[in-house]
Amino acid sequence: KNIYWVYPITLNNKIKAKDLSKRLIKLGIETRPFFYPMHMQPIIKKLKLVKKNEKFPVSEKLYATGLYLPSGIGNTFKELNKVVKVLKTILK
Numbered sequence: 001k002n003i004y005w006v007y008p009i010t011l012n013n014k015i016k017a018k019d020l021s022k023r024l025i026k027l028g029i030e031t032r033p034f035f036y037p038m039h040m041q042p043i044i045k046k047l048k049l050v051k052k053n054e055k056f057p058v059s060e061k062l063y064a065t066g067l068y069l070p071s072g073i074g075n076t077f078k079e080l081n082k083v084v085k086v087l088k089t090i091l092k
Contacts, residue, residue: 007071008034010062011091017067020090027086034066 011017021031037059039050069083 005071006032006068008066008068010066012065015091017065021067023090024086029083029086030070032068034063034068037063 011020017033021033024031037056038044039054039056039059040063044050069087070079
């Protein structure tokens with residue numbers, strides 16, 4: 001079976017990804033933040049692979065506004081429906 005390793009969503013300014021994640025965890029739904037942007041990684045900075053004045057607004061915005069929802073071959077339709085129902089309620 002094909003499974004999606006991660007299921008990402010991005011949010012508008014109504015709610016921040018970190019705040020949504022905190023609300024979901026209280027309801028038993030774990031999430032993951034988007035991957036940390038490459039230019040912000042300590043090793044990239046240490047090796048000076050990116051100039052200090054370089055800007056990467058798209059990756060920074062995705063990191064700030066995105067998170068990964070639960071996904072995997074072990075998730076049941078009941079669990080997935082709970083995630084959808086809770087998201088619809090919170091994001092109204």
